[in-house]
Amino acid sequence: MGSGMSKILPESGRWLLPSMAGLDYIDVRVLNYREKDNHFLIAYYDKIANENHYRWVDKKEVKKLKYNIFKIPMIENYADANTIGEYFSELLLSLWDQGEGFSGKRPFGNSDWKYEVYASLIKASVVKGKIDEYDCILEFDDKQRSKADKLIFDAISKNMVG
Numbered sequence: 001m002g003s004g005m006s007k008i009l010p011e012s013g014r015w016l017l018p019s020m021a022g023l024d025y026i027d028v029r030v031l032n033y034r035e036k037d038n039h040f041l042i043a044y045y046d047k048i049a050n051e052n053h054y055r056w057v058d059k060k061e062v063k064k065l066k067y068n069i070f071k072i073p074m075i076e077n078y079a080d081a082n083t084i085g086e087y088f089s090e091l092l093l094s095l096w097d098q099g100e101g102f103s104g105k106r107p108f109g110n111s112d113w114k115y116e117v118y119a120s121l122i123k124a125s126v127v128k129g130k131i132d133e134y135d136c137i138l139e140f141d142d143k144q145r146s147k148a149d150k151l152i153f154d155a156i157s158k159n160m161v162g
Contacts, residue, residue: 069155072124075135077116078108084120088156121148 031054032041038059045052070085081087091113095102105111119137122129127148129140 069121069126069151072120072126074120075116075123075131078110078113079116084117084155087117087120117152118145118148121151126151 028042028044030040031043033039034041034056039056040059041054041056043052043054070083070088072084074081074083074087077087079087079090081090091107094107107113115137118127118129118140119131119135121127122131122137122140122144123135127140127144129144130138132138
């Protein structure tokens with residue numbers, strides 16, 4: 001691979017990919033770039049199927065795979081949302097509906113609403129931390145919280161705005 005090639009390849013890491021369990025975050029290695037049609041060759045291991053996969057993905061699809069955390073299932077939550085995307089949709093609808101009366105501290109009646117999203121990211125192994133059998137966070141350091149916040153900011157800016 002030439003020196004210009006490394007500037008083209010996206011970062012390897014955890015991407016949202018279809019697996020036998022449905023959409024799941026999987027560790028992905030980016031192996032190559034095919035310039036003629038703007039595709040990347042990626043490699044990943046599906047733990048449930050117990051097999052390696054190699055796949056060409058379109059350059060445009062890469063951004064969707066890397067940043068779409070909105071498909072991750074939510075833990076039980078006060079918004080009754082099934083996914084992180086639905087959770088943020090409910091949050092935005094609540095803001096719009098309540099206007100000046102909106103409580104950023106308690107948008108769904110509780111003050112730990114951000115931790116429902118953090119716990120969902122931990123449960124999906126997107127960030128590191130520990131949760132108990134009730135999905136309450138037991139361990140979650142500042143480094144992982146910053147990583148989670150960056151993922152959320154990226155997802156909002158890349159998926160909601162385009």
